[in-house]
Structure formats: C-alpha cells, structure tokens
Amino acid sequence: MNQTRPAVWLMLAIVLVALNLRPSMAAIGPLLSTIRGDIPLSFTLASLLTMLPVMAMGLAMFFGIAISQRLGEQRTVLLSLLIIGLATLSRLFINSALELIVSAILAGFGIAMIQALMPALIKSRFPDNVALCMGVYVTSIMGGAAIAASFAPLVMIRTGSWRMGLAIWAGLALLALAFWWLQRTNRPAALSAPNNASFFSNARAWLLAVFFGLGTASYTCVLAWLAPYYVEKGWSEQNAGLVLGFLTAMEVIAGLAVPAIANRSRDRRGVLIALILLIIGGFCGLMTGPPSLALLWPALLGLGIGGLFPMSLIVALDHCDEPQRAGGLTAFVQGIGYLIAGMSPLLAGMIRDRLGSFEGAWWALTAVMAVMLLMVTRFDPRHYARHFPSAI
Template identity: 80%
Template sequence: MEIARATSRPAAWLMLGIVLVALNLRPSMAAVGPLLSAIRGDIPLSFSLASLLTMLPVMAMGLAMFFGIGISQRLGEQRTVLLSLLIIGVATMSRLFLDTAAELIASAILAGIGIALIQALMPALIKSRFPDNVALCMGLYVTSIMGGAALAAAFAPQVLRHTGSWRVGLAIWATLALLALLFWWTQHANTPVAASAPARKESFLHNSRAWLLAIFFGLGTASYTCVLAWLAPYYVEKGWSEQNAGLLLGFLTAMEVISGLVVPAIANRSRDRRRVLMVLLGLIVAGFCGLILSPQSLSLLWPCLLGLGIGGLFPMSLIVSLDHLDHPQRAGGLTAFVQGIGYMIAGLSPLLAGVIRDRLGSFEWAWWSLTGVMLVMLLIALRFNPRDYPSHIR
C-alpha cells in the first residue's frame, strides 16, 4: 500500500478521523456489563451464556484479522473504513429489535467483524502516515478505543434509567458510527485512496517470535476483556447499584484513557520498552489483588490501578510488535497476525470467568487466575530486547 506522508493539516484531519473511528471499537461490548442484570431480567441468560456477548465478538475480531489486510488492499483504506463503520452501526442499531439471546449474540459477532476490519488496517496506516511518531499516534488511537468503552460503560446505565429500556442503552451507540461514517464520507476528496498492487503476503505462522508477541498481546487483552465483561456484575453482586457499578467501570476506562495517552509518550523516549511493560504489569497485579482482598474499601484505587496498567499495556503490546519491523506493510502484517491470534486467546477469558462464576459462585477465582497470567507476562516481557529484534524477524 503506497501512501505518501501526510502534510500537517491533512495529517491532523486524518488523526481526527482515526479518533472518531476508534471510538466505535468497544461500545458494543462495553455497554453490556453495566446493563447485564436488566438484560437477564428480560432474556434468560446464565453467566456462562452472557459471557458470549464479549467472547464471540472478540473471537470474531481475531478470525477476521487474518483476511482484514487483504480486504483493505482490495477495497482501499477509505472503502474499508466505511464498510466497517456500516457493519458496526447496523449491528449496534439492530439491538433495538432483539428478543432472544441468539439474536443478541449474533449482533455481537457482526459488530466484532466490523471492528476487526478496522483494527487490521489501522496499525499499518499509522506506521506509514506517521512514521516519526508511531508510539504517540498508536497511543492516541488506542486511547480513543478505550474512550469509547468509557463512554458506553458510564452512560449506558443512564440511558436505561431515563428510557427504561436496556435495548436503547445498547443501540444508542450506533450514533457514534453514524458520526464517524459521515466524517470519512465527507473527507473522501481529501483522503488518498490506496490503490496499490497487492503486496506479497508474508506468513508469520512459523516464526516463534511472532507467536510470542501474539501470546503476550492475547494474555494482556484477556485481562481487558474480562474486566470489561465482569467488573460491573462483580460489584452489583457486592450490593452496588447498576448505575454506580457502570460508573466504576467508566472510571476504570477513564484511567485507561489517561494511561494510553501518557505511557506511549514516555515509552517513545527509548526503543527498549521492557521497563515500562514491567511497571504496567505490576499495576495490574496490584489491582487484581485489591479486587480480591478488599473490594469495598479503597474501591476506587483498585480500578484506578487496573485502568492505568491495562490502558498502557494495550498500546505498548502493539508498539512492541511494530518495533520489530521497519517496513509499514510487513509491520502491519505482523500486527494483524499478533491481533488475530491474540484476540482468539483473549476471547476465552470472559467465558472462563463466567464458567468459574457459575461453578464457584464468585468471580474472585477468575481475578486470581488473571493475576497468575500477569506474572507469566512479566517473564515474557524480559525477552523483548530491541537489540535482538533483527535476529527474530528478518
């Protein structure tokens, strides 16, 4: 995909467009947790079945990553973004009319496919258009993703309270897709369409470093998806109202936004990201331990620590992948592989946590399991020495 470096004004408009798109990549999942008890009041859902509302779109995101790059090369950036936003908007709006668990889950899968097409495209686009500020721009992009989650988590219960309908609370986020769709449509004349010959497709299936990066991304994202799905229900079970539990999840995602902005800027000073990764993983471990041992006292501290850790870890996992290759297309192919495998790993975590809750009557063992996963990730992070990157991926 040949893309000329953007000049300052077009670059600013492009970054605004990326932010508007990114805001659409999590509300379809983030709005579910705070509204879960209201949904379960209308539709019979066990916790295991409810976990599919987060698990299946994440799995769909993983599978769609493997053909997302090919679709973007055939359609061009502009058309790929428009198609993805249309899919997300239709999937989200359809929730106004759903009456069964199967229909709700189908809408979640459809949204996941739309999300994946965008997420396969964006890392390569950012690396090619903003080559001197990859970490900063990836931070802004990922922060906007988490900002969309924060909006949905905090305001979906408010919509429920004012309208009396959880369906409206889930469907209202289609307006974000419409806003982004209109922006990208009106920018058609100013946005160069990538019309390049398809690049040689490179397979990373037999590269051990690509698999290690994918596992690292997947395990880190597992903590994000599990918290997104179950933090609010966890606190509702502790006696909190849906509104306050949703606000707590919104607070956590707001901390993710702050960390997603600040951490890549700090990490941009050095190509060695290991120290930053270890600090972030330590914050997540402390947050999970607090959720287990003292969920009611210092109840804002634990989501704060989790949000700061998860919010920085998400973009840093992608940035470390991009660091391995200088060529934008090859780096984009690598991040598509990393996200494809990673999201399929991460998609299992809400299901496993839901099964644990159904079997043991508490989410606390899920938090303990994720704590152990973070300790494993600390050991993996030590292996990301930038001096070794050329020997792992040539």
C-alpha cells in the first residue's frame, strides 16, 4: 500500500501534465474563421500554427532527455509547463500572425521536452503495466485536445474574444505545475541520456519513426483542419468545435481501451491493422458519405487515430527491454516522426488554397494509411531482439 499510493499520485500527476500537451494547438481550428476575420491569414499560413509547433516538438525530442539529465525530471517538467503556460497566456495580447506563430513554437518546445522523457519514465516506474500506463498518458494528451476543441468556441462566445478562447488553457498548465511540484518527494530515478546517433544508423528505428510519423500526420492534419472543413460545409464554429471535441473524445476511449486489449499479446499487428482500417473508413466517409452520417466519420477517425497513436509508441517500446534504451528509441521515433507529421497541415493547407477543398488532403491521407498497412506486416515480435542486439 505504501508503494502503491505514491505510484497512483505520480500517475495522476502525469495525467494532469499530459492534459497540457495539445490545447495550444487544438483550440485554434474551431476559432480559425474568426481569427482570420481579425488577422489576415491564408490557409497555408494558418497551417503554420499546427505545423511549426509539431516541427519544434520533433527537433526538441533529440535533446529533451539530455535536458532532463542535466536539470532532473522534476525541474524539466516544471520548466516545460511554465513555457507552455506563458506561451498560451501570451495569446491574450496577440495582434499579428507572427506573434500567434511564435507562441505556437514556444509551446511546441515545452511540449517536446515533456514528451521526450515521459515514455522512459513510465517504463521505469511502471514496468509491469507499460502498455496500460502509456495508454492512460497518451489518452490524457488527447483528452486535453478534446477539452480545448469543445470549449474554446464557448469561451469565445461568452467572453466575446477569440484571444481568451486560446489563452484560457494556461489555467491547465498552472494546475499541473502545482500538482507536479507536490510530487518532488516522489521523484523518479534520473534517466541517463541515450546515444541517439546510434539509432540514426538502425533501419528498424527508421521504420518505427516513419510509421509513427505517418500515423501522427493524420492526427495533426485532422486536429488542424477538421473543424474548418465542417465550417465550410455550413456548420457553425461552435458545432464544428464540438465535432472535433467528439472526435477527440473517441480518441480518448480508444486510447484507454486499445492498449488494454493489446496488452494481452505482444503481437500487436492485428490491432494495428484494425485501427488503420477504421481511419481509412473515416476518411472515405468524410468525402463520400451521406450528410445524415456526418458524425459517424469523426467517430471512426477518432477510434482509429486514438488507438494508433499510443500503439505506435508501445510497439517502439516493445523493441527494447531497458527503460533508458527504450526511452532513447521512443525519443528518436517521436523526433523523426513529428518532423514528418508536421508537414501534413502545411501540405493540406496548400491543397486547400489551390483546389478550394480539403478533400484532396483526405484522399492523400487515405493513401498513406494504405502504405501503413504494408508496414504493419514487419512488426513480428519474434524478430525484435535482432534489430537491437546489443546495449547502446
């Protein structure tokens, strides 16, 4: 009992921290048409509000664990939450697209430092329940997105300010910062900085990184453009935000359920294939489905993306038994993966500006999912050990 209670409080602290890792991006989509009415923004330029923080997350992954090694996990998380909170709060005073983009990049760096160290921390503190705890952690990330997407339009309506709709989420950072500070007597052991250079020459590490990046490309693109897509279909900003919130709520359900189901077997391929097929069905439905089923397609997308995101990291963790080495691999996978995923909102925005519709982007992402089906066949757990045969 004495050992269980600190673990429960640590997991609760991780949940509160994770809630802060998406609102800075998720709140923008539902408010985009109002923001564009106040600040001149093309769809291509607006895509930078999602693209650049995701790219910053990718770049920062490569030195996030090194920073935590120097500062310690507690101070790294506190510093990261402070950066996220200040970047979010600064949006109260924004008057230009450049200021909005800078706030997004700063938030991205804070997010990356947390995401770089959390998988290794979870594997070291919860070695017998890695898949379940990773599911809770990643689901909490999506929960933060759901909260922001659903309530940002309501905050804007109640306050008459889109800036308040973006900035209010600094309160989440303050709550998490206070709770994480209370965990200072329950600090996990320090993690050693991995040698990421060794992963650059490993073909399996690249396969895992590309798989994570392509899957996350769907997540970032939907996060950026689903609400604007529904606004273009004639929905109000508030209802479009609720659709995005509904999708992310489905992600939360899948993020909790899928890792628990997958935890029954080390072979994750069947689960991965089912998730990818759900995403393909969601994208096809968006483009060709009847209006009467308008909520079915976000549900399919949410269930598929919500399960695929944690499963992509869990498969990477499966490859290495040592927490430090597994943390280094997941940092590499996320670093490369977020650099890949960050391009998807920009490409979708360019397609929208050129063709006048987001449907070209949905078709492109459907093709990407088909490629991922082929990649899944490579994840046979019987062969994991030979890809990382010696300690790094």
